[in-house]
Amino acid sequence: MAGPGRWLTRILLGLVGVIVLALAAIYVMSERYLARTYPVREVAITLPSDSASLARGERLARLSCYGCHGETLTGTVMFEAPLVARLVSPNALIAISEYSDAQLAGLLRYGVRTDGTSPMTMPPIGMYHMSDADLASLIAYLRTVPKQPSAPLPSTSYGPLGRLGMLAGQFPTTVNLIDTTVARVGADTAVLGSRQGEYLARMICTDCHGAGLTGGVNGPAPSPSLSGALGYSPTEFLALLHEGKPREAGKAIPNMSEVATHTLKYLTDDEVRAIHAYLLTVPATGVPMR
Ligand code: HEC
Ligand code: HEC
Numbered sequence: 001m002a003g004p005g006r007w008l009t010r011i012l013l014g015l016v017g018v019i020v021l022a023l024a025a026i027y028v029m030s031e032r033y034l035a036r037t038y039p040v041r042e043v044a045i046t047l048p049s050d051s052a053s054l055a056r057g058e059r060l061a062r063l064s065c066y067g068c069h070g071e072t073l074t075g076t077v078m079f080e081a082p083l084v085a086r087l088v089s090p091n092a093l094i095a096i097s098e099y100s101d102a103q104l105a106g107l108l109r110y111g112v113r114t115d116g117t118s119p120m121t122m123p124p125i126g127m128y129h130m131s132d133a134d135l136a137s138l139i140a141y142l143r144t145v146p147k148q149p150s151a152p153l154p155s156t157s158y159g160p161l162g163r164l165g166m167l168a169g170q171f172p173t174t175v176n177l178i179d180t181t182v183a184r185v186g187a188d189t190a191v192l193g194s195r196q197g198e199y200l201a202r203m204i205c206t207d208c209h210g211a212g213l214t215g216g217v218n219g220p221a222p223s224p225s226l227s228g229a230l231g232y233s234p235t236e237f238l239a240l241l242h243e244g245k246p247r248e249a250g251k252a253i254p255n256m257s258e259v260a261t262h263t264l265k266y267l268t269d270d271e272v273r274a275i276h277a278y279l280l281t282v283p284a285t286g287v288p289m290r
Contacts, residue, residue: 023160030163037116038175043105045132047140053133057141060134062266063204064124065092065142067259074150078121085162085171087121091150096142105135111174118175120156125177126206129199131186179211197278200271201226208259213279214286221255225286229279237276241267 048054069092070076079087096104103114108123109130130138158166165171185191191199201213208223210216215225224230229237232247239245241264244257267275 026160026163026167030158030166033166034173035117036173038112038118040112040114040116041106041110042100042102043109043132043135044102045105045136045139047101047136047143048133049140053137054141054144056134057137057139059266060130060138061141063263064127064138067263068122072148073145074148075153077154081159083159083161084165085158086154086156088153088156089122090153091148093142093145093147094150096139097147101136101139104139105132108135108138110180111178118173120171120173122174124204124207125174125211126203128178128180128182129185129202131191131199134186177211196271197274197276200267201275201278204264204267205275208255210286212286213282216287222287223255224289225282225284226279227282227284227286229276230289232276234273234276238269238272241265241272241275 066073068076068078068089070089073092075089075091077086077088079085099107099114107113108127110128111118111123111125113119162171185195185199185202188195205213205226206218208218209226210218210223213226215223217223230247232240236247240247240256241260243265244253244260246253246256
């Protein structure tokens, strides 16, 4: 009687051992991935101090920073799923005080910290396209916001599934998402004129709709390709981007409504019209609308 029982115990202990070893290996390899370093790049900028530039900087910050760092920029728990990860954005005003202007501009454009490591989900990948003048206005504005202490925040942590996702390339650090071989739209002086719609779409919509605006799972939920502005008329598009209203009344678009009413409402009517006109030119490829 003792024989089979002993074998079963050995097999179970063996299995537990294999699982523990696998988890340890995933942990060690993912820590190594998070510690990987890349060339640090600085972007030389000169901060403006005129009120028009500071106002533009504030609007750019509303469009690009507050959504994740919270209404007072003091940090939030952005995402939490058991076994996957808890992602916490830090107090942005305290975090930026550890960066010089050129270092911060480098972090926001290329996704590499001053120690060479790269954050998760930060910066939004479209910031790569931001012009030097807009980066300077954004940073100038952020430097004027008085620092406030954070409410106590938990720290970012990764569970076994999140770590496995990192190793499988499903959950990359930001430097791996920014394609620096593509020409930066913001390097063209036409960004405030004929290329304004393209500039804003590449800078803002790409964070969830993907680098090519072709949809997929990039942000909190699957998103559609934006080709042809999805059949929205300019008026319907304004109601979507400013009030979160879908073209089809009653359709559930909770994620898009949330980002519209908290963030995209800071786009001017002219900017929304320019984005719409640009999206009409995006060829029909990618994930279709639900
Ligand atoms: C999509 C969400 C998101 C957006 C948008 C975002 N951040 Fe962050 N930010 C985060 C997260 C998450 C972290 C922590 C990342 C980590 O430690 O891996 C972070 C970290 C930071 C850090 C600390 C970097 C370091 O040294 O560890 C700074 C500085 C920062 N953000 C500034 C900004 C500014 C300025 C903007 C607007 C231009 C911005 N963030 C927009 C999510 C975001
Ligand atoms: C924070 C992530 C996020 C950002 C940023 C974002 N979107 Fe979306 N969008 C989504 C998601 C997710 C959906 C799918 C519906 C849902 O889950 O809410 C969506 C759906 C849409 C739709 C289809 C609505 C429908 O009728 O089904 C349009 C059009 C759209 N987005 C346009 C834009 C434009 C233009 C921008 C940039 C100015 C933008 N989105 C920025 C996440 C985002």
